[in-house]
Amino acid sequence: MSKGVQAVRGMNDILPEESPVWAQVEATARAVFEEYGYREIRMPIVEKTELFVRSIGEVTDVVEKEMYTFEDRSGDSLTLRPEGTAGCVRAGMSHGLFHNQVQRLWYQGPMFRHERPQKGRYRQFHQMGVEAYGLEGPDIDAEMLLLTARLFKRLGLGHLRLKLNSLGNPEARQAYRKKLVDYFGQYRDRLDEDSLRRLETNPLRILDSKNPDLADIIKQAPSILDHLDEASAAHFDTLKARLDDQGLAYEVDPRLVRGLDYYSRTVFEWTTDRLGAQDAVCSGGRYDFLVSQLGGKHVPAVGWALGMERLIALLSLAEAPPRRDVEPHVYLAMMGEAAEREGWKLAESLRDQVADLRLTAHCGGGSFKSQLKKADRSGAAIALILGESEVGARRIGVKPLRSGEEQFEADWSALPGLLHDRIQHNGE
Numbered sequence: 328m329s330k331g332v333q334a335v336r337g338m339n340d341i342l343p344e345e346s347p348v349w350a351q352v353e354a355t356a357r358a359v360f361e362e363y364g365y366r367e368i369r370m371p372i373v374e375k376t377e378l379f380v381r382s383i384g385e386v387t388d389v390v391e392k393e394m395y396t397f398e399d400r401s402g403d404s405l406t407l408r409p410e411g412t413a414g415c416v417r418a419g420m421s422h423g424l425f426h427n428q429v430q431r432l433w434y435q436g437p438m439f440r441h442e443r444p445q446k447g448r449y450r451q452f453h454q455m456g457v458e459a460y461g462l463e464g465p466d467i468d469a470e471m472l473l474l475t476a477r478l479f480k481r482l483g484l485g486h487l488r489l490k491l492n493s494l495g496n497p498e499a500r501q502a503y504r505k506k507l508v509d510y511f512g513q514y515r516d517r518l519d520e521d522s523l524r525r526l527e528t529n530p531l532r533i534l535d536s537k538n539p540d541l542a543d544i545i546k547q548a549p550s551i552l553d554h555l556d557e558a559s560a561a562h563f564d565t566l567k568a569r570l571d572d573q574g575l576a577y578e579v580d581p582r583l584v585r586g587l588d589y590y591s592r593t594v595f596e597w598t599t600d601r602l603g604a605q606d607a608v609c610s611g612g613r614y615d616f617l618v619s620q621l622g623g624k625h626v627p628a629v630g631w632a633l634g635m636e637r638l639i640a641l642l643s644l645a646e647a648p649p650r651r652d653v654e655p656h657v658y659l660a661m662m663g664e665a666a667e668r669e670g671w672k673l674a675e676s677l678r679d680q681v682a683d684l685r686l687t688a689h690c691g692g693g694s695f696k697s698q699l700k701k702a703d704r705s706g707a708a709i710a711l712i713l714g715e716s717e718v719g720a721r722r723i724g725v726k727p728l729r730s731g732e733e734q735f736e737a738d739w740s741a742l743p744g745l746l747h748d749r750i751q752h753n754g755e
C-alpha cells in the first residue's frame with residue numbers, strides 16, 4: 328500500500344480480526360452500565376472550540392497542545408472532541424437534563440488528541456465513559472468504582488489497581504496551590520521547562536510530571552490531603568469507608584491530580600503494570616463546578632472514562648481474550664442454476680425462521696471443492712451443500728466442518744429445527 332493514500336499518523340483501523348474483541352468489550356460494558364441504571368447518550372464528535380477551552384482549562388496539555396482545532400466554512404472555530412465530559416455537560420444543559428433530576432449516563436466513541444503516537448497513545452483513540460449528575464454525596468462515587476470493578480472482573484481483569492485521591496473544594500485547592508508554588512519555587516534551578524511554566528500557571532500539574540529527575544522533589548512536596556476543607560475530608564472518608572465495606576481495594580495517592588482542570592474532590596485512576604509507560608486504563612473523578620462554570624446552575628457530577636485501546640491491549644495478553652462469536656454458523660454452497668435459485672430462497676427462509684442464525688451464502692459460483700475451501704476458511708461450523716440433484720427432492724447435504732462428524736443428508740423442512748438445535752448447542 329506504499330503508493331496509495333496513507334492513514335493519518337496515530338489513527339488506526341480496527342480490522343475484522345480485532346473487532347470481535349472490541350465488540351465483546353462493548354457488549355459487556357453496555358450490560359454492566361445498564362445493570363446499574365446508566366442510560367446511553369450520543370454526542371457529536373465536533374463541538375465549538377470554546378466548550379473545551381472553558382471546561383478542560385486553558386493551561387492543560389489537552390487545550391494547549393493536543394486539540395484538533397479548525398475553522399469551518401462559516402468561520403466558526405470547531406474542535407474534534409478530545410474527551411467526552413464537556414460534550415455530555417453541554418448536551419445535558421442544552422436539553423434540560425439537569426433540572427431537578429438525577430442523570431446516570433454513559434457514552435462511547437472516538438476521541439482526538441494530537442499527541443506523540445506510541446504504544447497505548449494514539450491521535451484517534453476510543454473511550455467508554457460514565458457520568459452521574461445531580462448527586463453530591465460519596466455514595467455515587469463508590470457506586471461508580473464498584474461498577475468499574477465489576478466490569479473489569481467480568482472481562483477477566485482482576486489485577487487492575489485503583490489509586491484514589493481528593494482535591495478538595497476550590498478554596499482548599501487555591502490555598503494548597505500557594506503552598507506548592509512556595510515549595511517548588513525553592514527548586515527553580517532543578518525544574519524542567521514544562522514544570523517552570525506550570526509553576527506560574529498550574530502548579531498542581533507538576534505533581535503529574537513524568538520526568539524522573541523530578542521524582543524526588545515531587546515525593547517530598549506538601550500533600551493535598553493535609554489541606555482539604557472539612558467537608559471534602561469527610562466526603563473522602565465516607566467514600567473510603569464504603570469501599571472498605573465492599574472489600575474493594577484501593578491505594579490513596581496524594582500526588583494523583585489528573586490532567587484536566589475541572590476536577591474537584593474525588594479523583595481516581597485504575598492502572599496496570601502490564602502495559603509499560605501508558606499504565607492508566609481508566610480515570611475520572613468529581614467535577615462539581617463544571618456545569619456552573621459553563622453557565623448552568625450548581626450541578627454536582629462525577630464520572631470516568633476508560634481507554635479502549637489500552638483495555639484491549641491488556642485483554643490481548645490473555646490466553647483466551649474474550650471475543651464475540653462472529654463466524655457464520657452455516658456456509659451455503661450451491662452449484663448450478665436451479666440450485667442457486669432455490670438455494671437463495673432457502674437461505675432467506677432459514678434467516679426468517681432461525682433466530683440469531685449467521686448464514687453466509689456462497690457468491691460467485693465455482694466447483695464444490697473451491698466453495699468448501701471458502702466454507703472452511705469462513706470459520707463456519709456447518710456447510711450446507713446444494714446440487715442440482717438435491718433440488719428436486721428438496722434434500723440437502725449437511726457437512727459438519729469442525730466436529731469430525733460424517734456428512735449426512737436432510738430434508739429442507741428439517742433444517743430450521745436442526746440449525747436451531749445446533750446454535751443452542753453451541754451455548755449461544
Ligand code: ATP
Nearest residue numbers: 442447448449452586607608609610632633634637
Ligand atoms: P495519560 O496520563 O495516559 O495521558 P490522561 O490523563 O490524559 O491519560 P484522560 O483524559 O483521563 O487520560 O482519559 C481517560 C483514559 O483515556 C486514560 O486513562 C487512557 O486510558 C485513555 N487515553 C487518554 N489519552 C489517550 C491516547 N492519546 N491514546 C489512547 N488512550 C488514551
Ligand code: MG
Nearest residue numbers: 388389442586
Ligand atoms: Mg494525556
